Amino acid sequence: MIPERIKALVLPLAALLALEIWARGVHLQSDSLAPPSAIALALGAAFGDGAILSATRDTLASAFTGLLLGGAIGLGFGIALGVFQTLDRLMEVTIEAIRPVPSIALLPIALIALGFGYRMEIVIVAFACVWPVLILSRAAVREVEPRLIEVSRALRLSPADRVYKIIIPAALPRIFVAFRLAAGIALIVAVTVEIAINPIGLGAAIMAAQQGLQPDLMLALLLWIGVIGYGLNAGLNLAQRRLFGRAALVRDPA
């Protein structure tokens, strides 16, 4: 029997090898494709002169600032709406009217209000991150074990204490899940904004490589963006298992 880990590597390695042999066989001269060896060299060179590191820093800084901002807003509203059912019912139409606006549609508005740069990107990322955190933390707060709420009533905790001492600790695993999903969205939105219009970060770097007809650098950046996406996802999954174990085993809402 071949171990599963090896089976997993067969397809990507075969594809890389096939591309390399084909590119060498036809002496590829292309504006859109490059052999894997050239891509690896381009990636090495981009690391060597530090360009890729500063672009990565720009992208991640915008994504995480937006995530923190949007996540904080989403969490605040999510807890408030989960605790006060009346408020939730009153805000329902307003939230359902704003939520479906695709985050990227805000791009032109952010562009004229804030211009190019970090600020407009952070605002768009924050808008995109508010909703998953709001919806999931609202659900998490609502599903806190009712007996815990009864205990807090019996202890006559003030509303603020009830939130800090009972609700947040009880809902924390699911709130972490919400932030994990929002982190993935933050990276996607940041890269998308950079590709569409904002001249900073990895998205702008990959667009520049395409326009400069450097397919090896372009594909190297694509690979690097994939590695960052995978690493972020894997790291947060690991953190979730370590911190919360089975407590966070809830179905990811699609």
Next chain:
Amino acid sequence: MMRPAVYWRFASFAVAAGFVGLWQLISNLRLVSPVFLPGPDRAWASLVRGFTSGDLGAKLIGTLEHMAYGWFLASVAGIALGAMIGSSRVMRSYVAPSLEFLRPLPVSAIIPVAIALFGLTQGMALFVIAFGAIWPMLLATVHGFAAVEPRLYEVSRSLQMPRLAVIFKIALPSAAPDILAGMRLSLTVALILSVVCEILAGLDGLGHSVLLSARAFRSADLFAGVILLGVIGYLTSVAMSFAEARILRYRHRD
């Protein structure tokens, strides 16, 4: 029992109307420069003007076409590929890990590659939208097929059903809820990528038109376009829930 729900709905609409009133007040008092924030009256007037005498209808149809073609292509390809991979244990162990690696890739990062391959064309937009929208459906189909009750497969084996019959009669109906949830998620992705492709390639659609409005500082037209994009997002998601409820009705019959 219906009464209170209706009242709450009404109150909720009243709150939303209150927010629109507040927006009108802010723009009337010019607390924010009208260059950035038009009042709801001006946005509405621009919306009406765009549909009666302008080309907003044509832009709307352009965006809907990009979204629909890409999403449809992704649905067919995603479910077919997912069925192929999911129904065979060998394919699952060789191909599924590569798919899981690609999953967290911010899909917009392939836009430069698509531009290099296809140029700034409709074909590029179709490829990008389909590539982005395929993931939720593909992975939902693979997972749905893997999660089919094993005894059903045993039954099919003892009945000596051909593989296609197993797929259509057992696996697809059993995986339908996962697949439909994936299709709903893909709709949002398709809308976002349509807007990004229109912005980048200047294709006829709302994405391009809102960007032009922003560049010309025509904020009323800009807001009209963004509101319309929100309406598309809302209506497609409502239509999808409706279709989901209809298709899955057989599951709740007992």
